[in-house]
Amino acid sequence: MLHVNENYSKIKASYLFTEIAHRVSAHQAANPDAKIIRLGIGDVTEPLAPAVIEAMHKAVDDVADRSSFYGYGPEQGYAFLRDKVAAVDFAERGVDIASDEIFISDGAKCDCGNIQELFGDDVKIAVGDPVYPVYVDTNVMAGRTGANENGRYANLTYLTCDASNGFVPSPESANGCDIVYLCYPNNPTGAVATKEQLQAWVDWANANKALILFDAAYEAFIRTPGIPHSIYECEGARKCAIEFRSYSKTAGFTGIRCGYTVVPKGLVAYAADGSPVELRPMWMRRQTTKFNGASYITQRGAEAVYSPEGREQCRKIIDFYLENGRLMKEAIESLGYSVTGGGDSPYLWVDAKGGSWDIFDKLLKEANVVTTPGAGFGAAGEGYIRISSFNSRENVLEAIERLKGVL
Numbered sequence: 552m553l554h555v556n557e558n559y560s561k562i563k564a565s566y567l568f569t570e571i572a573h574r575v576s577a578h579q580a581a582n583p584d585a586k587i588i589r590l591g592i593g594d595v596t597e598p599l600a601p602a603v604i605e606a607m608h609k610a611v612d613d614v615a616d617r618s619s620f621y622g623y624g625p626e627q628g629y630a631f632l633r634d635k636v637a638a639v640d641f642a643e644r645g646v647d648i649a650s651d652e653i654f655i656s657d658g659a660k661c662d663c664g665n666i667q668e669l670f671g672d673d674v675k676i677a678v679g680d681p682v683y684p685v686y687v688d689t690n691v692m693a694g695r696t697g698a699n700e701n702g703r704y705a706n707l708t709y710l711t712c713d714a715s716n717g718f719v720p721s722p723e724s725a726n727g728c729d730i731v732y733l734c735y736p737n738n739p740t741g742a743v744a745t746k747e748q749l750q751a752w753v754d755w756a757n758a759n760k761a762l763i764l765f766d767a768a769y770e771a772f773i774r775t776p777g778i779p780h781s782i783y784e785c786e787g788a789r790k791c792a793i794e795f796r797s798y799s800k801t802a803g804f805t806g807i808r809c810g811y812t813v814v815p816k817g818l819v820a821y822a823a824d825g826s827p828v829e830l831r832p833m834w835m836r837r838q839t840t841k842f843n844g845a846s847y848i849t850q851r852g853a854e855a856v857y858s859p860e861g862r863e864q865c866r867k868i869i870d871f872y873l874e875n876g877r878l879m880k881e882a883i884e885s886l887g888y889s890v891t892g893g894g895d896s897p898y899l900w901v902d903a904k905g906g907s908w909d910i911f912d913k914l915l916k917e918a919n920v921v922t923t924p925g926a927g928f929g930a931a932g933e934g935y936i937r938i939s940s941f942n943s944r945e946n947v948l949e950a951i952e953r954l955k956g957v958l
Contacts, residue, residue: 556692556694558691558692558693558694559692561691561696561697561698561699561704562688562691562692562699566684566688567684567923567927567928568591568592568923570927571591571592571911571921571923571924571927574911574912574915575587575589575591575915575921578915578916578919582919585919586919587915587919587920587921588919588920588921588942588946588949588950588953589921589942590920590921590922590938590939590940590941590942590947590950591921591922591923591937591939592923592939593738593800593897593898593939593941594805594939594941595799595800595803595805595872595941596941596942596943597803597868597871597872597943598803599802599803599804599807599852600802600803600855600856600860600861600864600865600868601860601864602855602856602858602860602861602864603802603852603853603855603856603861603864603865604852605855606851606852606854606855606858606861607848607849607851607852607855609851610847610848610851610852611848613847613851614847614848621847623843623844624844624845624846624847624850625844626835626838626839626842626843626844627651627653627654627655627835627838627839627844628653628654628655628656628811628844628845628850629655629847629850630650631850631851631854632655632850632853632854633650633651633653633655633811634650635854635857636650636653636796636811636857637649637650637652637653638857639857639862640780640781640796641781641783644780644781644784645784646781646783646784647783647789648783648813648815649816652813652814652815652816652831653811653812653813654811654812654813654814654834654835654838655809655810655811655844655845655850655853656809656810656811656812656838656842656845657808657809657810657842657845658797658799658804658808658809658810659766659768659795659796659797659799659810659812660685660797660810661810662795662810662811662812663683663685663686663689663732663764663766663795664685664688664689665689665837665841666764666793666795666812666834667689667690667693667695668693668837669820669830669833669834669837670729670730670820671823672693672694672695673695674695674729674730675706675708675727675728675729675730676690676695676696676707676708676728676729676730676731676732677707677708677709677710677724677725677728677730677731677732678707678708678709678710678731678732679709679710679712679720679732679733679734679737679929680703680709680710680711680712680928680929680930680931680932681712681739681740681925681928681929681931681932681935682709682732682734682928682929683734683738683739683766683928684927684928686732686764686766687704687707687929690707691704695707701930702926702929702930703929703930708724708725708727708728709929709930709931710724710725710731711724711931712737712740712742712931713931714889714891714902717742718737718740718742718891718900719735719742719744719748721751722751722752722754722755722756723755725755725761726759728761729760729761729762730761730762730763730764731752731756731761731762731763731764732764732766733749733752733763733764733765733766733782734765734766734767734768735749735765735767735779736769736770736772736773736892736895736896737769737892737896738766738768738769738896738898739898739900739923739925739928739932739937740891740892740898740900740937741891741892741893741895741896741897741898741899741900741937742891742892742896742900743773743775743778743895743896744778744779745777745778745779746777746778746779746784746785749779749782749784749785750785750786752785753782753785753786753787753788753791753792754787756791756792757787757790757791760821761791762791762792762793762818762820763782763788763791763792763793764792764793764795765781765782765792765793765794765795766794766795767780767781767782767794767795767796768795768796768797768799768800768810769800769896769897770796770801771800771801771865771866771869772800772869772872772873772895772896772897773895774873774894774895775894775895778895781794782794783813783815789815789817789818790815790817790818791818792815792818793812793813793814793818793830794812794813795810795811795812795813796810796811796812796813797809797810798810798853798856800869800897801856801865801869802852802853802856802861802865802868803865803868804849804852804853807849807852808845808849809845809849809850809852809853812834814830814831814834815831816829816831817829818830818831871944872897872940872941873893873894873897873940874944875940875941875942875944875947876892876893876894876896876897876898876899876940877893877894878947878948878951879893879899879938879940879947879950879951879954880892880893880899882951882954882955883899883901883938883954883958886955886958888901888902888903888904888958889901889902890902893940897939897940897941898937898938898939898940899937899938899939899940900925900935900937901935901936901937901938902934902935903925903934903935903936904934905934906926906933906934907924907925907926907927907932907933907934907935907936908924908926910922910924910936911923911924911936913957914936914954914957914958917956917957918950918953918954918956918957919953920950920953920954922936922937922938923936923937923938923939924936924937925937
C-alpha cells in the first residue's frame with residue numbers, strides 16, 4: 552500500500568499567504584471595481600536596476616552564440632559571483648568568508664527549508680514567535696514536531712518575541728535546543744538585533760554545541776550604524792552559524808530567484824557516537840544531488856548588483872521603499888498605534904488593538920488595503936498586523952489616506 556507522509560496533515564491551516572490570496576480574490580470578485588492596494592506579501596514592485604538589466608541582456612547574448620554558450624553550471628554557483636559576494640558582502644565588513652564557503656541558490660526561502668535535511672530527526676528546534684512560516688512548516692513536514700494545538704506544535708520550542716524584549720529573545724530561552732532560527736532584520740516584526748545581542752547568541756551556541764540558522768535576507772535595509780549585517784561579524788560565529796542571504800529584497804529578484812547560503816569550513820554537527828561531522832561537505836553533497844544551480848543569466852544579473860553602478864542603483868531603490876515605510880509609520884503612529892520596524896526594514900509591525908484576522912478583514916473590506924495578519928506568523932503575533940512598504944509612492948500615499956479613514 553502506498554502511504555503518504557502524514558506529517559503534512561499536521562499543518563491544519565493553509566499556508567498563510569495562500570489564505571490571504573484566497574480572501575483577497577473573494578473580495579475582488581465581490582467588488583470588481585475596487586482598486587485594491589497590496590501591502591501584504593513582501594513582494595517588490597520597482598523595476599530591476601539598470602545595471603542588472605544590462606548584464607542580463609548581455610548574458611542572453613552570451614547563450615545565443617555557440618562560442619559563449621553556457622549550459623550546466625557549477626551547482627554551488629559560478630566563481631564570478633561567489634568571488635564578488637566574498638569581497639563585497641563580507642571582506643568589506645572585515646569578515647573572513649571564502650568564496651568556496653558560499654553556495655548560490657534560487658533563493659533564501661528554498662535554502663532555509665532545505666537546510667534541515669542535514670540534521671537528524673531527533674534534533675530540538677527553536678524558533679521565534681512570531682516567525683516566518685517556512686522555518687516551522689518544513690520541520691513539521693520532516694516529522695520533527697508533534698500535533699498543532701492552539702497554534703503551536705508540540706516538540707518545538709517557541710521563543711516569544713514581543714515588545715517587552717524588543718522582539719529579540721534571549722539565548723537562555725532556547726536552553727536544551729540544538730538548532731535556533733534567527734532572522735534580523737526580522738520578518739515579520741521589522742526589529743533589528745544589536746551586535747551585543749547577536750554575540751550573546753553566538754556565545755550560547757558555542758557553549759552548548761548548538762547551531763544558529765541566521766536569515767539575513769533583509770540586511771541591505773539596515774541604515775542604523777553599528778547594527779550587524781551578518782552573524783559572522785560576531786566573534787566565534789564561524790563555529791556555530793549558517794547564514795542565508797537573498798537578492799529578492801536586496802535587488803528586486805523576487806521573480807528572478809537568486810540567493811546564497813554560507814556554510815563555513817570547520818562548522819560541525821555530531822554523529823550518534825559523538826564524533827564531529829563537517830556540514831559544508833554535506834551541504835555540497837545535498838546541492839549537487841538535488842539542485843542544478845541558478846541559471847547563468849540570473850547569476851550574471853546578481854553579479855551586476857556588486858558593480859559600482861549596481862550598488863548605487865540598488866541602494867536608491869531600497870531607500871525608496873524605506874521612505875514608503877517612514878511615511879506609513881508616521882501616519883499610523885499619529886493615529887495612536889504602536890509601530891515597530893520601518894527604519895532598518897521594509898516591514899511595519901502594528902499593534903492593531905484587536906484580532907489580527909478581524910483587522911485584516913476590516914482593512915480589506917473597508918479600505919481595499921491588503922495587510923498581513925500577525926496571527927499568521929504565530930500565537931505571539933495575535934493582535935498585530937504586518938504592513939509592507941513594497942509598492943509605488945502613489946499607492947502608498949493613497950493607502951495612508953484610506954487607513955486613516957478606517958483606523
